[in-house]
Amino acid sequence: MSADCLFCKIITGDIPADVVHRDAHVLAFRDIDPKAPTHILVIPLEHTPNAASLAAADPAAVGELVQAAGRIAADEGIVEPGYRMVFNTGDDAGQTVHHTHLHLLGGRPFDWPPG
Ligand code: AMP
Ligand code: ZN
Numbered sequence: 001m002s003a004d005c006l007f008c009k010i011i012t013g014d015i016p017a018d019v020v021h022r023d024a025h026v027l028a029f030r031d032i033d034p035k036a037p038t039h040i041l042v043i044p045l046e047h048t049p050n051a052a053s054l055a056a057a058d059p060a061a062v063g064e065l066v067q068a069a070g071r072i073a074a075d076e077g078i079v080e081p082g083y084r085m086v087f088n089t090g091d092d093a094g095q096t097v098h099h100t101h102l103h104l105l106g107g108r109p110f111d112w113p114p115g
Contacts, residue, residue: 001047002047002099005047005097005098005099006097006099007041007043007047007097007099007101008047008099010027010029010043011027011043011045017029017030017032018030020040020072020075021042021068021071021072021075023068024045025044025045025061025064025065025068026042026043026044026045026064026065026068027042027043027045028040028041028042028043028068028069028072028104029041031103035105036105036106036107036108036110037106037107037108038073038076038078038083038104038105038106038107039103039104039105040069040072040076040103040104041101041102041103041104042065042068042069042072042101042102042104043065043099043100043101043102044058044061044064044065044100046058046061047099048099048100049098049099049100050087050089050090050095050098050100051087051089051100051102052089053100054100065100065102066085066102069085069102069104072104073104073106076104076106076107078106078107081106081107082106083104083105083106084103084104084105084106084110085102085103085104085105086102086103086105087100087101087102087103088103
C-alpha cells in the first residue's frame with residue numbers, strides 16, 4: 001500500500017473502477033481509456049512499481065497476474081482471435097502509473113513491432 005498511488009486507492013475502493021475480477025492475489029478492472037475493445041488492467045494487491053520489482057519481491061505474484069489474465073481472456077472470448085499482455089516499464093515504454101499492472105488487450109489485431 002502506497003498512500004499516493006492511484007491503483008492502491010482502487011484496491012481500497014477509495015477510487016471507483018469497473019472491476020471484472022478480484023481474488024486473494026489480484027484485482028482486474030477495465031482501463032478508463034481503452035486502447036482496444038477489451039482493455040483490462042490486472043494488478044497485484046501489493047504495491048510494487050513494476051513487473052521486474054514484483055518478480056524480485058514475490059515471483060509467485062507474477063504467475064498469479066498472468067494466470068488471472070489468461071482466465072479473463074477466456075471470459076472475454078478473446079483467446080481464439082488472440083490477445084496481448086503488456087507490462088510497460090519506465091518512461092520510454094510510456095508507464096504512467098507506478099503500481100505494477102498487466103495490460104490485457106484484445107478484440108482487434110495489433111501491430112508488431114509496437115509503435
Ligand atoms: P501505463 O501507461 O502502462 O502506466 O498504464 C496506465 C493505464 O492506467 C492507462 O492505460 C490509463 O488509461 C489507465 N488508467 C489511469 N487511470 C485509471 C483509472 N482511474 N481507472 C482505470 N484505468 C486508469
Ligand atoms: Zn500502489
